[in-house]
Amino acid sequence: MTPAPPIPFGEALRLWTRIGWLSFGGPAGQIALMHRELVERRRWISEMRFLHALNYCMLLPGPEAQQLATYIGWLLHRTWGGIVAGGLFVLPGVVVMLVLSWLYVRYSSLGPIAALFFGLKAAVLAVVVEAVLRIGRRALRNRFMVAIAAAAFLAIYCFKVPFPWIIVGAALVGVVARRALPRYFEQATSSNPQQAKDFVVDRMHEAGQLAHTQPNARRALKLTAICLLIWIVPVALVAAWLGADHVLTREGAIFGQTAVVTFGGAYAVLAYVGQRAVEELHWLRPGEMIDGLAMAETTPGPLIMVLQFVGFVAAYRYAAPLDPWLAAVLGACLTTWVTFVPSFAFIFIGGPYVESLRQHRVLNAALSCVTAAVVGVILNLSVWFATHTLFGRVDARSYGPLHFDAPVWSTLDPVALLLAAGSMIAMLRFKVGMGWTLAASAALGMAFKLATR
Numbered sequence: 001m002t003p004a005p006p007i008p009f010g011e012a013l014r015l016w017t018r019i020g021w022l023s024f025g026g027p028a029g030q031i032a033l034m035h036r037e038l039v040e041r042r043r044w045i046s047e048m049r050f051l052h053a054l055n056y057c058m059l060l061p062g063p064e065a066q067q068l069a070t071y072i073g074w075l076l077h078r079t080w081g082g083i084v085a086g087g088l089f090v091l092p093g094v095v096v097m098l099v100l101s102w103l104y105v106r107y108s109s110l111g112p113i114a115a116l117f118f119g120l121k122a123a124v125l126a127v128v129v130e131a132v133l134r135i136g137r138r139a140l141r142n143r144f145m146v147a148i149a150a151a152a153f154l155a156i157y158c159f160k161v162p163f164p165w166i167i168v169g170a171a172l173v174g175v176v177a178r179r180a181l182p183r184y185f186e187q188a189t190s191s192n193p194q195q196a197k198d199f200v201v202d203r204m205h206e207a208g209q210l211a212h213t214q215p216n217a218r219r220a221l222k223l224t225a226i227c228l229l230i231w232i233v234p235v236a237l238v239a240a241w242l243g244a245d246h247v248l249t250r251e252g253a254i255f256g257q258t259a260v261v262t263f264g265g266a267y268a269v270l271a272y273v274g275q276r277a278v279e280e281l282h283w284l285r286p287g288e289m290i291d292g293l294a295m296a297e298t299t300p301g302p303l304i305m306v307l308q309f310v311g312f313v314a315a316y317r318y319a320a321p322l323d324p325w326l327a328a329v330l331g332a333c334l335t336t337w338v339t340f341v342p343s344f345a346f347i348f349i350g351g352p353y354v355e356s357l358r359q360h361r362v363l364n365a366a367l368s369c370v371t372a373a374v375v376g377v378i379l380n381l382s383v384w385f386a387t388h389t390l391f392g393r394v395d396a397r398s399y400g401p402l403h404f405d406a407p408v409w410s411t412l413d414p415v416a417l418l419l420a421a422g423s424m425i426a427m428l429r430f431k432v433g434m435g436w437t438l439a440a441s442a443a444l445g446m447a448f449k450l451a452t453r
Contacts, residue, residue, distance in 0.1 A: 020301070022438075023301055026385060028128045031054065039199075104313075112446065120441065125420045126428075153379050214356065223348050312328045315328045
């Protein structure tokens with residue numbers, strides 16, 4: 001009989017629920033939240049294991065923060081732990097986005113909800129900044145890693161280098177530098193056995209409770225078949241019911257394809273989906289796609305939840321022969337299903353193989369450089385979020401090979417800047433909890449907007 005894990009399932013359930021409802025700020029804020037809760041406060045997983053899991057998730061298509069939650073839940077409580085962790089990471093966003101999509105279609109305006117989001121976005125900026133500082137302090141252990149992070153930031157921000165190429169380049173640099181400059185990797189590849197025992201997952205490993213993390217080809221093939229069936233069957237049933245050309249069937253096919261071919265996080269996905277849904281299929285107008293992104297940025301859960309908004313609006317407009325509201329809800333649910341099922345599959349199938357390579361020195365060197373590059377990528381996301389939160393207008397600029405989004409300083413919102421600065425001081429200087437900071441900033445922002453309407 002397998003011994004019970006040190007963390008009761010109920011306790012993990014409560015924590016994953018909390019993380020799901022507080023997972024604002026896109027991947028930067030979400031990764032920081034999990035690091036604070038799982039590594040620092042509860043010591044459920046060690047720093048090295050956390051970063052190792054994060055590196056793997058950054059290599060996958062799909063929302064990396066949700067995959068990271070699934071990975072850690074799987075380590076602690078096997079398959080059901082991963083399902084619960086990843087599912088609760090998404091569920092709050094699904095509920096909130098469904099309500100907001102209904103309000104948007106019904107009233108064509110968010111009204112007081114937009115006022116609420118105004119203050120929330122400013123506080124989320126503080127969460128994102130804290131994420132860069134928190135992860136950077138741990139990942140950038142020497143000047144070499146700092147240089148890689150800086151190069152990654154410049155590559156993605158100034159030269160628009162695709163995210164996968166940055167990760168591949170960082171990994172190759174790590175492989176080469178491990179031999180040429182070994183002194184920069186000594187700390188990254190060494191471990192303190194006594195310190196590792198302070199963390200739950202490492203104690204489980206010592207007690208033989210991580211047998212499910214051992215590679216098994218038969219199990220991997222079985223899981224692959226099961227996940228494919230779970231993923232494809234709903235779309236096949238809709239196609240048999242409404243036909244291959246119905247909007248629901250096409251949503252299932254398009255968003256299912258999107259889930260497995262788009263790398264680089266939510267922003268890469270948005271560029272792809274925006275082209276398909278707006279320019280080719282005319283499901284949405286350009287302004288509506290931006291509205292959906294604004295909602296996804298200020299609701300809990302991954303930014304990829306904007307796809308649920310697209311599925312809702314498109315199915316509502318092209319519902320026949322179904323009732324428009326029924327079609328809209330079905331479109332939102334089907335879109336969410338085909339978007340996230342692959343994320344679970346990647347963890348459950350690939351996780352054991354990643355865990356088995358955790359002590360591989362060359363691989364660890366490559367992943368250490370990937371971690372440094374990820375800091376640069378998160379910094380880019382932070383700059384993107386800051387400019388779109390504090391400025392009413394952002395213009396694309398080109399200077400030779402340089403291409404970046406520059407804020408228009410005349411559109412700076414002083415109230416948003418004040419709320420963001422206050423939130424940063426509260427969290428970084430006075431260590432106020434994220435929940436209280438978000439609530440206070442949201443209330444102040446809403447009061448200001450409603451008072452000045």
